[in-house]
Amino acid sequence: MTGREPGGGVDGIPAPVRWDAEAFGGPVVVLLDQTRLPREEAEAVCANVPDLVDAVQRLVVRGAPLLGIVGGYGVALAAARGYDVEGAALELARARPTAVNLAWGVERVLGVYRAAAAHGSTGAAAGAALAEARLLHAEDAAASAAMASHGLGLLEGLLPAGGWRLLTHCNTGVLVSGGAGTALGVVRQAHEAGRLRRLWVDETRPLLQGARLTAWEAARSGMPYSVLVDGAAGALFAAGEVDAVLVGADRIAADGSTANKVGTYGLSVLARHHGVPFVVVAPVSTVDFGTADGAGIEVEQRQPSEVTEFGGVRVAPAGAGAFNPAFDVTPPGLIAAIVTEMGVLSPVSHETIDGLRIRSRTGNETMKP
């Protein structure tokens, strides 16, 4: 079994977020600062919502499921400290536009706060908000475990016996969830089952979530891994060195179109060309039934300096323009399967293998065929 520490964390990888009401003279949200990994394991302590919004926007904390958890804790923080909860919820929900989980986590805890405030004191409402944020956190940990199990079962059905060579993009492990992660959680489960021959880690320019964060997690978990520049993935496919691609998601539209870290779409085209399964792993909280298809997904455009500079040093000529979308969108036709905590979803029929349709949280719409 993976070495899971009590209170979060896996294989010596600290939990990326925690609530602390004691150690800092009042309620705070404590984040593992992902901009400083892997060189140092530093914490960012957020005692107010502007600091939390800044941390989200600078990717101190990042990754769709974790953004949902942090959004929930942010509402609880505003309530606990007597800030304007409605205003705080608005600021948090729009801190980054693509990952639907952020707004979902904010809205879920805000709804509990509003209901409690309507029938009781603001103190009781603050307590209800924190309890819901903690529940959301625990649910995501359970979702991670379920996705890892469903994902391993999918790979066992898709891939030959023996060791697998799996390629992943960006970071989708402990650092993006309440548990062991999404796509990297499946890889970790394959490793624990003795089925991981090699993990190919796309460095993932420009912020290097792969080379910095996935490599750090893989090392902590003792996985056999190699880092590659994003542009080298094609050569690996051409050499027959990739058995499957596993990626996360930031928003899955109702037709199965999937927004994920920029570079994901190109991998799906390579995978299709080379007959390699391309698998998305994401909790149902990433599915957005309110967005019909990929054209409706807002893709975050980030600062040009992330592309024209490296390590704070300008590498492109002064005045160079830059195209720096944080994500791209993969059409459902290029996705072999979407692994969720409820089961493995076909992106075309939108039914899990046992025929369970994924329904919206309001229970009426379903993913459209």
Ligand SMILES: CSC[C@H]1O[C@H](OP(=O)(O)O)[C@H](O)[C@@H]1O
């Ligand atoms: C499974 S959530 C991780 C997801 O989020 C990453 O984006 P960012 O690092 O900008 O938060 C990337 O899209 C990952 O797949």
